[in-house]
Amino acid sequence: MSKKFxxxxxxxxxxxxxxxxxxxxxxxxxxxxxFMPVGTQxxxxxxxxxxxxxxxxxxxLSNTYHLFLRPGNKLIKNMGGLHKFMNWNGPILTDSGGFxxxxxxxxxxxxxxxxxxxxxxxxxxxxxSPEISMxxxxxxxxxIVMVFDEPVPYPSSYxxxxxxxxxxxxxxxxxxxxxxxxxxxxxxxxxxxxxxxxRKQSVENIxxxxxxxxxxxxxxxxxxxxxxxxxxxxxxxxxxEEKPRxxxxxxxxxxxxxxxxxxxxxxxxxxxxxxxxxxxLFTSEGKVVxxxxxxxxxESPPDPICLCYTCRHYSxxxxxxxxxxxxxxxxxxxxxxxxxxxNNLMKRxxxxxKKDSLLDFYASVQRSAGRDQEDKQIQ
Amino acid sequence: MSKKFxxxxxxxxxxxxxxxxxxxxxxxxxxxxxFMPVGTQxxxxxxxxxxxxxxxxxxxLSNTYHLFLRPGNKLIKNMGGLHKFMNWNGPILTDSGGFxxxxxxxxxxxxxxxxxxxxxxxxxxxxxSPEISMxxxxxxxxxIVMVFDEPVPYPSSYxxxxxxxxxxxxxxxxxxxxxxxxxxxxxxxxxxxxxxxxRKQSVENIxxxxxxxxxxxxxxxxxxxxxxxxxxxxxxxxxxEEKPRxxxxxxxxxxxxxxxxxxxxxxxxxxxxxxxxxxxLFTSEGKVVxxxxxxxxxESPPDPICLCYTCRHYSxxxxxxxxxxxxxxxxxxxxxxxxxxxNNLMKRxxxxxKKDSLLDFYASVQRSAGRDQEDKQIQ
Numbered sequence: 052m053s054k055k056f057x058x059x060x061x062x063x064x065x066x067x068x069x070x071x072x073x074x075x076x077x078x079x080x081x082x083x084x085x086f087m088p089v090g091t092q093x094x095x096x097x098x099x100x101x102x103x104x105x106x107x108x109x110x111x112l113s114n115t116y117h118l119f120l121r122p123g124n125k126l127i128k129n130m131g132g133l134h135k136f137m138n139w140n141g142p143i144l145t146d147s148g149g150f151x152x153x154x155x156x157x158x159x160x161x162x163x164x165x166x167x168x169x170x171x172x173x174x175x176x177x178x179x180s181p182e183i184s185m186x187x188x189x190x191x192x193x194x195i196v197m198v199f200d201e202p203v204p205y206p207s208s209y210x211x212x213x214x215x216x217x218x219x220x221x222x223x224x225x226x227x228x229x230x231x232x233x234x235x236x237x238x239x240x241x242x243x244x245x246x247x248x249x250r251k252q253s254v255e256n257i258x259x260x261x262x263x264x265x266x267x268x269x270x271x272x273x274x275x276x277x278x279x280x281x282x283x284x285x286x287x288x289x290x291x292e293e294k295p296r297x298x299x300x301x302x303x304x305x306x307x308x309x310x311x312x313x314x315x316x317x318x319x320x321x322x323x324x325x326x327x328x329x330x331x332l333f334t335s336e337g338k339v340v341x342x343x344x345x346x347x348x349x350e351s352p353p354d355p356i357c358l359c360y361t362c363r364h365y366s367x368x369x370x371x372x373x374x375x376x377x378x379x380x381x382x383x384x385x386x387x388x389x390x391x392x393x394n395n396l397m398k399r400x401x402x403x404x405k406k407d408s409l410l411d412f413y414a415s416v417q418r419s420a421g422r423d424q425e426d427k428q429i430q
Numbered sequence: 431m432s433k434k435f436x437x438x439x440x441x442x443x444x445x446x447x448x449x450x451x452x453x454x455x456x457x458x459x460x461x462x463x464x465f466m467p468v469g470t471q472x473x474x475x476x477x478x479x480x481x482x483x484x485x486x487x488x489x490x491l492s493n494t495y496h497l498f499l500r501p502g503n504k505l506i507k508n509m510g511g512l513h514k515f516m517n518w519n520g521p522i523l524t525d526s527g528g529f530x531x532x533x534x535x536x537x538x539x540x541x542x543x544x545x546x547x548x549x550x551x552x553x554x555x556x557x558x559s560p561e562i563s564m565x566x567x568x569x570x571x572x573x574i575v576m577v578f579d580e581p582v583p584y585p586s587s588y589x590x591x592x593x594x595x596x597x598x599x600x601x602x603x604x605x606x607x608x609x610x611x612x613x614x615x616x617x618x619x620x621x622x623x624x625x626x627x628x629r630k631q632s633v634e635n636i637x638x639x640x641x642x643x644x645x646x647x648x649x650x651x652x653x654x655x656x657x658x659x660x661x662x663x664x665x666x667x668x669x670x671e672e673k674p675r676x677x678x679x680x681x682x683x684x685x686x687x688x689x690x691x692x693x694x695x696x697x698x699x700x701x702x703x704x705x706x707x708x709x710x711l712f713t714s715e716g717k718v719v720x721x722x723x724x725x726x727x728x729e730s731p732p733d734p735i736c737l738c739y740t741c742r743h744y745s746x747x748x749x750x751x752x753x754x755x756x757x758x759x760x761x762x763x764x765x766x767x768x769x770x771x772x773n774n775l776m777k778r779x780x781x782x783x784k785k786d787s788l789l790d791f792y793a794s795v796q797r798s799a800g801r802d803q804e805d806k807q808i809q
Contacts, residue, residue, distance in 0.1 A: 092751075092752075092755045092757055093748070093751065093752075094752060094757045094759045096757065096758055096759070097758045097759060097762070098759070099739075099759070099762075099763075121751070121754065121755055122726065122747070122750075122751040122754075122755075126726065126727055126747070129727060130727070130729060130745060130747050130748070131729075136745070136747070136748055136751075137748065138743045138744060138748075347501065347505065348505055348508060348509070350509060350510075360478075364517045365517060366509060366515070368501070368505070368509050368515070369472070369509070369515055369516065369517075371501075372471075372472065372500070372501040372515075373471075373472075373473060375500065375501075376471045376500060376501075378471055378473045378475065379475055379476045379758055379761055379762070380473045380475070380476060380477070380478070382758055383476070383478075383758070383762070384478075
C-alpha cells in the first residue's frame with residue numbers, strides 16, 4: 052500500500068515471543084522494539100529535535116486532536132507539513148484524535164457519522180470523523196497514521212463493547228477508503244474491551260480490511276495492570292506476524308518489557324517526559340524523586356552508569372536545586388535524562404533479544420522496580 | 431589586589447567616550463563593552479552553559495541574595511563552588527545581595543551593622559552585612575564580586591541620600607577589609623541618588639578606598655531615562671580611566687549604546703531573557719511580539735538577518751504556536767535568540783568602536799527603536 056513503508060521481522064526470541072524488526076519510512080528507519088516520545092503539540096516538551104536525536108530517538112508521536120484544534124492542520128500543511136514546521140526530519144506517527152476526543156471531552160456525542168464535541172481550549176463546536184481524521188493526518192504529513200476509532204472505556208458492558216466494535220470496523224473501512232497518501236502507512240486498531248471473543252472478532256474484522264500495522268487499543272485506560280497484560284498476551288499472537296504491532300499509551304519500563312515479551316514492537320507514553328517535569332527520574336537503580344531532601348547535597352549524577360548529557364554534567368544536588376527553585380532548566384535536564392533512559396532501555400532490550408536473554412534482563416529490571424516499592428514504603 | 435584579574439583599556443573612540451577593553455579572569459577573558467546575561471538562581475533561565483557559549487556569552491551574572499537563601503552558599507561551596515555546581519566554566523560576576531534585599535523586602539531594616547529582612551521564600555528572619563556578603567560571595571567563588579551597599583531608592587531626599595552615601599562608604603571599607611580572596615576581583619559601587627555633588631562625593635570616597643572596578647549603582651530604579659543617562663554621563667568621567675566601569679541593571683539596546691557612549695564597559699539586565707519568556711524578540715527590525723496573530727502563518731524567521739539557532743531553524747508561525755500553546759520550548763527558543771541578539775549587538779558595537787563609527791550605528795539602532803514606537807501606535 053505505502054511505497055516508502057516496510058517492516059522486516061528480523062528475529063523472534065527462541066524462548067519468548069519478543070521480536071526484533073526494522074521499519075523503513077520516507078524519513079528514516081526505526082529499529083524495533085521502539086519507544087516513541089510524545090510531542091503532543093508539535094514539540095516533545097522542553098526538547099529540540101537535535102536533542103531528541105542526540106538521545107537516540109528514532110521516531111516521535113504527535114497528536115492529531117491537539118494539532119487539529121491548534122494551530123490547525125491547514126496551517127501546518129501550508130507551512131510545509133509537520134516535519135518542516137517543527138524542524139524534525141525523522142519519522143513521525145500521528146494518532147487519529149479518537150483517544151483525546153473522548154478523554155478530554157466527557158460530553159462528546161458519538162454518532163455513526165463521527166463524533167461531535169467541544170474544543171477543550173475554547174469550547175467551540177467541533178466534529179471529527181474517520182474521513183476528517185484521515186484528511187488532518189494527511190495535512191500533517193506523518194509517516195504513520197492511525198485509523199479513527201472509539202477507544203472503549205473501562206469498564207464497559209459486553210453489549211456496549213460489541214456495538215462499538217462493529218462501528219469501529221465500519222470506521223476502519225471508511226479510513227482505509229479515504230486514505231490516499233501513498234507515502235503514509237496506515238495502522239488499524241484492535242478494540243474489544245476486556246472480552247476475549249470481542250478482541251478476537253476485532254482482529255478478524257480489522258485484519259480482513261488490511262493495514263500496514265496493527266495497534267492494540269483500549270488498554271492502559273484504567274484497568275488493572277494484570278488485566279491489561281492478559282489482553283496484550285491474548286491479542287498479540289492473533290495478529291499477522293509480518294506486520295508491526297503497537298500498543299498505545301504504554302508505559303513503565305517493566306510494562307514495556309512485558310509487552311515486548313508478548314510480541315509487541317512499538318510503544319508510546321508521556322511517562323518519561325511528564326515524570327521528568329514532575330521531578331521523577333528513571334535510573335538503573337530505580338526511580339529518583341529529585342525533590343527529596345536527601346539529594347540536597349548529593350554530588351553524584353542522577354544515574355551513576357548513565358551517559359546522557361544531564362548525568363555527565365550535573366549532580367543530584369544541582370537538579371534538586373533547579374526543581375525546588377522552579378527553574379525551567381530542571382524540566383529540560385530531567386527530560387533529556389528520561390528520554391535517553393527510555394531509548395537506551397529499548398536499545399538494551401534489542402541487544403538482549405539478539406542474545407535470547409530478554410527474560411534475564413527483565414528479572415534485573417523487576418528488581419529495580421522492587422526497590423522503588425521499598426523506597427515508597429520508607430518515605 | 432587580585433592576582434588573576436586585570437583590565438586593559440585598548441582604545442577610546444576618537445569622537446566619543448566609548449571604550450574598548452579586555453578583562454582577564456581566572457575563568458577566561460572578556461572583551462568589553464560586554465553584556466552579562468543574568469543567571470539569578472545558578473541558571474540563566476531555560477539555557478544550558480553550552481548554549482550560553484554557542485551564543486557568544488563571555489560572562490554571566492548570578493545573584494548572591496537568591497543563592498544565599500536557596501540552596502545556600504555553604505551548600506554551593508561544598509559542591510565545589512558556583513562554577514562547578516552549575517557547569518559553567520566561564521567568568522561569573524555576583525552582585526552583593528543589596529539590591530534584592532531592598533527590592534524584594536519592603537520592610538527591610540537598615541542598621542549601621544547591616545540589613546535585617548525576612549526571606550521572600552519562607553518569611554524566615556535573615557541578616558546581611560558587608561562582611562556576610564563578602565563571605566557568601568567568597569563561598570560562591572565568582573570571579574568578580576560586588577561590595578554590599580544600599581541602592582538609594584528613587585526619589586530620595588538630599589538628606590537621606592547624603593546619609594546613605596556616608597554609610598555606603600563605611601560599608602565599602604568593611605567589604606574591602608573583609609575581602610580576602612586573591613582570585614576574586616572586588617568592585618566598588620557609586621551611589622549618591624540624583625544629586626551631582628553626592629555622586630562626586632561618592633566617587634571620591636569609593637575610589638579612595640580603591641577597587642578593581644567601579645559600578646554606578648542606584649540608577650534604573652524608576653527614574654526617567656533622561657535623568658539616568660544624565661547621571662551616567664556625569665559620573666562615568668569621574669571614575670579612574672584604567673578600571674572597568676559597570677552600570678547595573680541596564681538595559682535596552684539603545685540604553686546600552688548610550689551608556690557605552692558615556693564610557694561604560696559592562697552591563698547586565700534580565701530584559702533579553704525575561705522578554706523572551708514573555709514572547710518578545712529583539713530583532714534587527716525592532717521588537718517582534720510573537721503572539722500577534724499576524725505571525726500565525728508567517729514562514730520567515732524571527733529576524734531575517736540573524737544567524738542564531740532559532741532563526742536558522744524555526745518560523746515565526748512555529749514560535750507563535752509554541753507561545754500560544756504554552757510550550758516550554760517557546761521560552762527556550764526565544765531566549766536563545768535574545769541572548770544571541772544581545773551578545774552580537776555587543777560584538778557589533780566593539781567593531782564600530784574600532785572603526786570610530788559607533789555614533790552612526792547608534793543612529794541606525796534608534797531608527798529600529800523608532801519603528802517599535804510606530805508599531806505600538808498601530809496595535
